[in-house]
Amino acid sequence: MKGFNFYQDGKQQWRWHLKDSNGEIVADSGEGYEDRKDCEKGAALFTTLGPNAPERKIKEPDTSGNGPEWEYYEDQRGDWRWRFQAKNNKILADSAEGYANEANVRRAIQNVKNLLQEIGKQGANNGGGYIPPVAGGSTGGGRFA
Amino acid sequence: MNEFDWLALGQSSVLLSKLEGVELLGDWEPAAPDKVWMLPLRLMLLGAEPSEKIPVISHWAVVINFKDDAWGKVQVHPSLGPEGLSSTFAHQQYNGGPHPQWPVRNGHICSLTEMHGLATSRNAVESEPVFTTERIVWHVERTQEWLQAAAADKLVKAGDPFELPDFGIFPAGKSETLAYYEDAISFGHWRNSSEYAGIASISEINNTKVIRQFKDRRSQEIMYEPSWGTYIKQLPARQSAIWLRLDEIPVLNVWQVPTTFAQLTDVLAQQGKKLEELLRPLLPRLQATGEWLLFLGIPIPKRVPENPYRYHWQALVLSPMSKNIPLQSRINMTLGRLHSSSDIPWISRGENWHPENLQSRGRVDSSLQEAKVLLIGAGALGANLAELLVRMGVCHLTIVDCDQLEAGNLVRHPLDLAQLNMYKAQAIAERLNRSNPSAQIHGLTFSVPAKGDLFAEAVKSATLILDVTASDGVLRELPLQGLSPQAVIITLSLGLHAQRLFFYADQAVNFDFRAFEEWFWPFREEEHQAAQQQEMPRGIGCWHPLTPARLNRIVGLAGVGIELIEQVCVGETSLPIGYCHLWQVPELKLILKEEVEVA
Numbered sequence: 001m002k003g004f005n006f007y008q009d010g011k012q013q014w015r016w017h018l019k020d021s022n023g024e025i026v027a028d029s030g031e032g033y034e035d036r037k038d039c040e041k042g043a044a045l046f047t048t049l050g051p052n053a054p055e056r057k058i059k060e061p062d063t064s065g066n067g068p069e070w071e072y073y074e075d076q077r078g079d080w081r082w083r084f085q086a087k088n089n090k091i092l093a094d095s096a097e098g099y100a101n102e103a104n105v106r107r108a109i110q111n112v113k114n115l116l117q118e119i120g121k122q123g124a125n126n127g128g129g130y131i132p133p134v135a136g137g138s139t140g141g142g143r144f145a
Numbered sequence: 146m147n148e149f150d151w152l153a154l155g156q157s158s159v160l161l162s163k164l165e166g167v168e169l170l171g172d173w174e175p176a177a178p179d180k181v182w183m184l185p186l187r188l189m190l191l192g193a194e195p196s197e198k199i200p201v202i203s204h205w206a207v208v209i210n211f212k213d214d215a216w217g218k219v220q221v222h223p224s225l226g227p228e229g230l231s232s233t234f235a236h237q238q239y240n241g242g243p244h245p246q247w248p249v250r251n252g253h254i255c256s257l258t259e260m261h262g263l264a265t266s267r268n269a270v271e272s273e274p275v276f277t278t279e280r281i282v283w284h285v286e287r288t289q290e291w292l293q294a295a296a297a298d299k300l301v302k303a304g305d306p307f308e309l310p311d312f313g314i315f316p317a318g319k320s321e322t323l324a325y326y327e328d329a330i331s332f333g334h335w336r337n338s339s340e341y342a343g344i345a346s347i348s349e350i351n352n353t354k355v356i357r358q359f360k361d362r363r364s365q366e367i368m369y370e371p372s373w374g375t376y377i378k379q380l381p382a383r384q385s386a387i388w389l390r391l392d393e394i395p396v397l398n399v400w401q402v403p404t405t406f407a408q409l410t411d412v413l414a415q416q417g418k419k420l421e422e423l424l425r426p427l428l429p430r431l432q433a434t435g436e437w438l439l440f441l442g443i444p445i446p447k448r449v450p451e452n453p454y455r456y457h458w459q460a461l462v463l464s465p466m467s468k469n470i471p472l473q474s475r476i477n478m479t480l481g482r483l484h485s486s487s488d489i490p491w492i493s494r495g496e497n498w499h500p501e502n503l504q505s506r507g508r509v510d511s512s513l514q515e516a517k518v519l520l521i522g523a524g525a526l527g528a529n530l531a532e533l534l535v536r537m538g539v540c541h542l543t544i545v546d547c548d549q550l551e552a553g554n555l556v557r558h559p560l561d562l563a564q565l566n567m568y569k570a571q572a573i574a575e576r577l578n579r580s581n582p583s584a585q586i587h588g589l590t591f592s593v594p595a596k597g598d599l600f601a602e603a604v605k606s607a608t609l610i611l612d613v614t615a616s617d618g619v620l621r622e623l624p625l626q627g628l629s630p631q632a633v634i635i636t637l638s639l640g641l642h643a644q645r646l647f648f649y650a651d652q653a654v655n656f657d658f659r660a661f662e663e664w665f666w667p668f669r670e671e672e673h674q675a676a677q678q679q680e681m682p683r684g685i686g687c688w689h690p691l692t693p694a695r696l697n698r699i700v701g702l703a704g705v706g707i708e709l710i711e712q713v714c715v716g717e718t719s720l721p722i723g724y725c726h727l728w729q730v731p732e733l734k735l736i737l738k739e740e741v742e743v744a
Contacts, residue, residue: 037215041149044216044276048156068156086152142272144236144291144300145257 003119004043006036014039017096020115027112030083030094046084046092050116053084055109065089072105080105146180146211153277154182154209160282166191166289170204176247180211183247185224186285192293198399199296204228205288206249207281217277219284221256222249233401235300236291239311241404256287305449310394310402312459317488322353323440323460324498326371332455335390335442340368342423344430345388345440348380354492356440356458357382364430374540374584386438387427387463390456392416394443405486421483428476437464437479438492460492498582500538508538509707512714517541519607521593522614523548523569525557525694526639529703530613532559535577537707540584542577543603546570547592557696594622604628609714610653612636621658630654633713633720636661637706640668641675643698644728646705650713651721664723698728
């Protein structure tokens with residue numbers, strides 16, 4: 001279903017797929033993790049950082065970035081791809097497929113950004129938290145415990 | 146703590162630095178033990194005028210603990226040093242000193258919402274974000290709101306449920322519980338008394354101290370004795386506590402409890418209570434060995450700012466366990482400590498075990514709670530019914546049954562192998578007396594009708610007879626000799642495979658077996674025909690069939706039985722009444738919210 005789908009690969013490593021509303025895989029975790037929680041945390045960070053991070057065209061995958069950013073590039077087969085890196089050059093996500101040209105890969109990035117923004121605003125399974133109909137203060141959390 | 150947590154903490158710093166009124170005073174630093182990190186902050190009071198206790202600028206530390214929560218448990222503490230708040234407010238943990246482990250003050254604010262507890266059991270929606278970065282930012286925003294409310298004196302509003310100050314002060318305190326028994330009636334009793342201090346005796350259940358009796362200062366007259374049930378009444382009691390009634394909640398520094406004996410002495414003096422003078426004549430009356438406790442009676446309201454309606458008792462250790470110190474020396478040491486800076490070992494929890502409080506999570510109507518119940522039959526239905534009644538507040542119950550527990554009963558009876566071959570009535574009574582601290586349950590091993598004073602007394606005092614024997618012989622004996630005409634008689638029995646519950650009720654004065662039989666006859670014939678067509682379980686070496694009924698249905702139908710009994714007790718149903726409830730096996734299919742109506 002739409003959103004992050006967590007699964008174990010053949011080596012029992014945890015990975016995720018991000019699916020759009022058509023059920024198409026539009027991003028994946030890039031690598032596998034021993035611990036499911038780490039895999040979830042990677043997806044959480046991608047959700048948090050992705051929507052507002054800048055995009056940068058690069059010649060080939062490098063480590064010159066100094067903050068969260070979307071990097072897109074043309075691979076050796078002539079396909080355009082993207083990957084998302086966090087502050088320390090940790091790759092949090094990459095494009096699950098190659099695109100025919102630069103315009104398409106940039107459009108794909110924008111679609112994923114929109115999707116992440118939407119997921120980030122939803123309720124209990126993500127970072128957004130619930131804002132009750134009658135808000136109590138700017139957090140909307142209501143009375144103190 | 147891994148690289149993802151690191152990245153999340155880093156991103157939280159980025160977002161926090163963009164918030165109005167928030168300034169970072171450093172970076173995330175590790176704090177003992179492992180997996181705990183701290184971020185120092187400077188917060189500006191927004192949207193409210195500063196007050197005497199809440200300045201425009203205050204320093205805080207966000208503490209995140211990845212050991213207790215994979216996404217990080219977040220707490221916001223005042224900083225050590227002059228810029229950290231040093232008072233304790235409502236919706237804040239005790240803030241009287243440094244935290245025992247981390248370099249912050251100990252009073253983290255209660256930044257979570259009041260719905261958090263319900264949200265953890267899926268009965269509300271969680272407001273606290275799940276992801277680490279968002280969670281940290283949310284708690285800091287909540288802290289700013291808390292500051293604003295504290296400065297405007299709006300942390301507690303009219304109509305809020307009253308909350309006690311935090312007595313969980315460690316390491317001096319003890320993680321134990323004091324159980325007491327108070328309500329508005331006992332409060333009226335206390336208010337009519339001129340005694341403000343005296344001697345108390347206690348019993349112990351594991352780490353809980355239960356107040357058994359309040360006596361006057363000479364330890365002669367009983368001032369108040371809680372209506373405990375059979376289990377607590379049979380526990381040994383020792384006279385090792387002093388009780389002291391207060392007129393107000395003992396707090397200083399806004400909403401902080403005293404933490405040293407000198408502070409307590411001062412706070413009580415402000416209420417006109419001279420602690421040393423009050424204790425001096427009482428201490429010699431305490432049991433020489435063992436821990437000496439002081440119980441402080443604090444008058445509390447239900448809601449703010451109502452008048453108090455009952456006492457809350459909070460305990461502290463006056464003198465620890467002692468074996469070899471002569472009594473007079475011990476008394477002198479205890480009195481000497483009252484003016485010292487020695488830490489008070491507060492017993493952290495005080496719990497009101499009065500049914501009004503203890504059963505507030507789920508109980509039957511007061512008309513049923515107050516009934517004097519005579520339960521005839523302690524088989525599967527009777528025993529499960531008894532368990533439900535007693536746990537939900539029925540305190541006066543006599544169970545009559547002459548059978549012993551057999552292995553074959555285990556499949557649907559709450560008793561177990563440890564009670565094999567014991568009389569069910571007595572074993573169930575013993576078990577139920579442990580299920581409710583107010584319960585007075587008796588088990589009589591008679592078949593009905595029985596002779597003897599115990600049975601006659603149970604019948605005479607009964608206001609509700611529950612017959613669950615499914616025996617016509619028993620029902621023909623009803624109403625029993627000596628039974629009040631106003632008593633209600635209810636008979637409950639199960640159909641084959643517990644597919645149906647048969648319920649019939651009438652007042653004792655009108656009860657007639659023939660009327661029951663007339664109503665029940667069509668059901669009985671139907672049961673008979675069904676029994677002839679089915680293969681029934683049979684006992685070994687015994688030709689007659691056993692009644693087939695699974696425990697899940699018996700328990701479910703016992704639950705339905707409680708609802709029906711309650712309706713009769715409330716008095717909104719005209720009697721006699723016969724009712725048949727059909728057990729329905731749920732059809733497992735997808736159900737959407739729109740298809741479900743909540744009653």
